[in-house]
Amino acid sequence: MLQHFLVVTLRNLRRDIGYSLINILGLGVGIAVSLLLFFWVRYELSYDRFHIDAERIYQIAFSFPGEGGQYTTWTSAPVLFAEKIDESIPEAEAALGVSFPRELSFLLGQTPFKEVGLYVGPAFLGLFNFPLLEGSRDALFSRPDDIVLTESLAEKYFGAGWRGNAIGKTLEAAEQEKYTVTGVVADPPPNSSLEFGFLLSTEEYLRKNPWDNHWGNFTSRIFVKVKAGTDIPALEDKLIALFRKYKDNTEEGTAISLLALTGRHLYNKLENGKPVGGRITYVRLFIGAAAFLLLIACINFMNLATARATRRSREIGVRKVVGASRGQLAGQFMSEALAIALIATGVGVALVELLKQPFRQITDTELGIRYLEPATLLLILGTGLVAGLLSGSYPAFLLSSFRAVNIFRGKEAGQFSGASLRKGLVVVQFLLSACLIVCALGVQRQVSYIMNKNLGLDRENVVQMPMNGALYDKFPILKEELSAIPGVKEFTASNQTPFMVNSETRDPEWDGKPANSQVGFRVLEVTPGFVETMGIKMLAGRDFDPARPSDTLNFIVNETAAQAMNMDEPVGQRLEFWGLKGQVIGLARDFHLNSLHDPIAPLILYLARDGRTDNLYVRTEAGRAQEAIAGLEALHRRMVPDFSFEYSFLDEEYSRMYKSETAIGKLAFYFAAVAILLSCIGLFGLSAFMAARRTKEIGIRKVVGASVANIVGLLFQDFLKLILIGFVISVPVAWYLLSTWLDGFAYKSSISAYLFLATAGLMVLVAWLAVGYHSIRAARANPVKALGGE
Amino acid sequence: MIRLRDIERYYRNGLRKAWVLNQINLDIQEGEFVTIMGPSGAGKSTLLNIIGMLEEPSGGAYHFLNEPVHQFNERKRSDLHKAYMGFVFQAYHLIDDLTVYENIETPLLYRNVKSKERKSMVAEILDRFNIVAKKDLFPDQLSGGQQQLVGVARAVISKPRLLLADEPTGNLHTKQGDQIMELFRELNDEGVTIIQVTHSERNASFGTRIIELVDGNVRSDEQVRQPSGQGDGPKGMPNGK
């Protein structure tokens, strides 16, 4: 029987080759895009799950009470805390500090290379599953200069024959530092949120950063592996109690929360100490988009299959008369659909191979496709199966319900072939397509809004360069040399990128500060000339003046800070924090010191002590950036030869901040394009059937004087109605989706009518192209032929 | 075999009922070869379809082999149809995508006949109908007469006890028609009960009984010859029962 079905399916496919191609291609594209998205989603979900007992590993987060009952959450902690947890909390199997990623400059011969690594507690490789390839786990960090490298760094610094060779070797770093290799671990897989090229000990970290050996400095991450069955809320209480023991001035209401490691990647947005979403939103969006696209492709199949039922109705009738039961007929159409879905799945996988590279580039992520893995095969076959079942079920149900007598009397075909359902499905298709198009346009609009946003500072023509090694100390004496570099207009320095100011403090004191004030201020360390070099507008007062030594105790505040401190005339007011006691000397106009997701925060600028800080910013003459960079490089090589020269443009840094938005914008665009393409493929096929069925009517109309335009209009009008209904329903849905996404931004573009008008216009245009071909052909056909054939 | 009592069939036309069959009473015995004749629109096809359980009467009682068909649901009716009946159409109604062989085989597929048995049954019938050479051709490669031969072969492959034929020779030349009629008589001789609808006196002469239908009423019903196979029963028992 199955063989019989197969034969029939194949002959059918061959006979209506156009129809078959449309079906297979449409379904194949739908399956391919869904598969890509599913692979991506699966990969995102796999983050950090490769650790043994991953679900028992947690990261510590602190929440401090803030304005209006809200808490400020930090995922950092004093590194000292890890050891105390390990010692005195029995529920904690292990606890350790893991620094944020840190850069070191290593020397390969004479050439410096920047590498990124972590300073970790000794239990690191016991807690996390990064297999040790060489070395003995117990002896990895016995001395402060012991270093563990990843496989790729071992190969980079010790050559391809590093095995059995690297251990015990010395690795030289900038500033005469030397490390001894004690272990080599496998590279962290790309789905690890802990990324590193080398590992050093916490001990070494404290040697380099002695000020972090302090309970008030939240500069490390702490991970805890709890015993199975631990009551997490109880443990959180226990932890904060322990913390208070060591830092007794901890603010009332401060809480510790344990964040599951496996959720850190996807639920990266925290509110009041609890994960509230983040990247998971995109995962959900993508699953939704994948389902949308697959559904659109399946609808094509259903529509074409039922439209074609007219042609196959005789076969159905005959089969019924010779003894086919309804179930057997349904089985036949179902297996036809499944066979087509299977072929389409093959096409889909081929398309995945074709598309995965561009997809990875756009999303800047891995997909982790390994075809021979059972889970992958299951996913592929499952998607194909769902597509087949979804596509086949309705046609199978409908076609098997035909009654033989009616078919032979010529009724079933004309009167009943699911025309109204088919119309409904076309509406659904265009509704989904319209949603995707509106959202794609909306996201693009927001991205272009972001890119064109006037931040209140001038990010064009600014080169950013870290003050590596000795540069940091020598900056004050380099000013002459910097000014002499051709192409350099102005320069300044600060400890953070001006639109990524994250240092926050509640310490500032000013006259009239309410006792219960919990205002957090962003603070930025700068050198004189910062305001001018960055093109920030001063509203009152003046910039820091290198000629006035007292300015090292003075401040510039932004408008929001002045407001937060309730100062109408901030200039001249007393302000002090972190031991700096001075006054406000300038009021700067608000500029965006953070991403546009967040409102502008209160900001205080203070002068770098001794004029030294982390990053150099050079404003170049327009069009002379390359000259300036060459000059900077020469200076860098001369001053700090054991560091590699790295620089970036400020405007590019800015764009990088919105990498994921840009990617989403691009993807949404492609999704929308695929959606509209699929819908139109369906429409193209459908219009062929419609035109064929109405040949006679068209012939008659032409004979009585209708023009080609009249007839094309007549045929198109049917579809136009459906498209417009779909569009109208999509308006509130798309509006809701888009505004939900935009709500994540404090500064956003409006949802303008243009988005909807453009969508409607686009859909009508593309639909016209899809329908037009068959309509015009039908309309131009010789009416005599059409009628004579009857 | 067949007992119709007060069978009626009407279509609603607005508020009015259009009667197609009027209180038909009819008994047909196993082994008969019945011809239904009458003017166009008389209800012949409708009656045949009702007997063949493709269509339901609007009223009346229909007993087939003493089973009350009028009380059965669709599933039971189609089981009965499948077990005992074969159908031949005026327009042949072969499946275009299937070869002659496959067309003939189809009824067996739906009766879950095993592959080996299927092969021998189809081979036997191809041989008997003299169409072995055509077995791999598609319907559109055959003449009308050949197509109808295949149609008959398909109808009888499952060894039905009742063969229903609606103007089986309507689209054929006299010579081709005679060939089909000969075949029918042969089948009838083997014990298959046959009911055919035809406009042709010539075809009717092959049968044992002629019923004339006019405006949904039986106008005449005459025996033209003794059914030959009467009482012998069919040669083979139907499959799938």
Ligand SMILES: Nc1ncnc2c1ncn2[C@@H]1O[C@H](COP(=O)(O)OP(=O)(O)OP(=O)(O)O)[C@@H](O)[C@H]1O
């Ligand atoms: N769906 C329907 N609605 C209304 N009337 C119908 C319908 N189907 C059939 N009829 C009518 O039923 C009557 C009998 O039709 P039937 O096909 O049984 O005639 P027939 O005797 O087989 O004619 P012919 O010799 O032309 O095949 C016809 O008058 C036809 O118009």
Ligand SMILES: [Mg+2]
């Ligand atoms: Mg008829």
